Amino acid sequence: MTVPTRTWLVTGSSAGLGRALVTELLARGETVAATARDPQALSDLRPAVSGTLWTARLDVTDPERIRRVVGEAVHALGRIDVVLSNAGYALVGAAEEASPDQIERQLRTNLTGPILLARAVLPYLRAQGHGRIVQISSMAGQRGSAGTAVYCASKWGVEGFFESLAAEVKTFGIGVTIVEPGTVHTGFFGRGKELTAALPAYADTPAAILRRRAEDGRLPCRGDLAKMARAVVDVALRPTAPLRVVLGSDAYGSIRRGLTARLADLEAQREVAFSTDLTDGSA
């Protein structure tokens, strides 16, 4: 019996997790629309005997191109079953150091791009009556940290948007999953990262310490890239889409500490929260 293959669209396929995802899918004989800012970076990828590889140029900061590439992929491959929205990078440095252009580019790449991609693909998924959108977030999407404020803003934005989207599109048979990886060796803290212009006032602060470690390549990584890619694909193939998936023991620990602290904060605020209700109970 032959197992039916699915058609996947992947962003940021040139390197890191995106490339590992495409490699994993091709090894499984799946049909893949691999997109990258420079499709030349995909020229050495080969489908397995039964699979198909289609490539296209896609910069996720270009709204018109997003719409066009989604339409072309559906035209070329017949449908899209799963979107793996992966493209992204980190702006590293203190929030005050970031230029307006850097802030705008970070949000346009990590947040607006994924939103526009989801909106571009939804009409096709609705017409099919099925589909999955898997959005790569981060453990930074659940917990803020010094030195990555704008990156965290982009990933928290992703978490809010895709959690809401999941509730909107479930009725159409479309599943949405937010993936929160921990640290993993890719170009992320290497060639992929962008640095702010350092301000002397921040020289000895946590933001500058992270920035120096990123510059020196001294950030330890816990994750195994191939295992993460396999886990993402396995999750996307589950009959029911989980809303969130955490990858890596560091991500699990960080998110757990963050949520525990937030819950304790919330409980400490209970009296104040209830004190602002209308006293007569009317709405």
Ligand SMILES: NC(=O)c1ccc[n+]([C@@H]2O[C@H](COP(=O)([O-])OP(=O)(O)OC[C@H]3O[C@@H](n4cnc5c(N)ncnc54)[C@H](OP(=O)(O)O)[C@@H]3O)[C@@H](O)[C@H]2O)c1
């Ligand atoms: N590595 C980690 O520790 C880690 C942890 C948590 C979450 N993540 C998330 O994982 C995802 C993948 O990152 P990675 O670790 O694989 O880093 P990476 O090795 O630097 O790969 C990033 C990919 O995103 C692409 N990209 C960047 N800007 C783009 C744009 N405007 N349009 C299209 N593609 C663009 C890059 O393409 P180019 O080759 O053209 O630059 C590259 O293919 C990101 O969303 C990141 O936030 C990573």
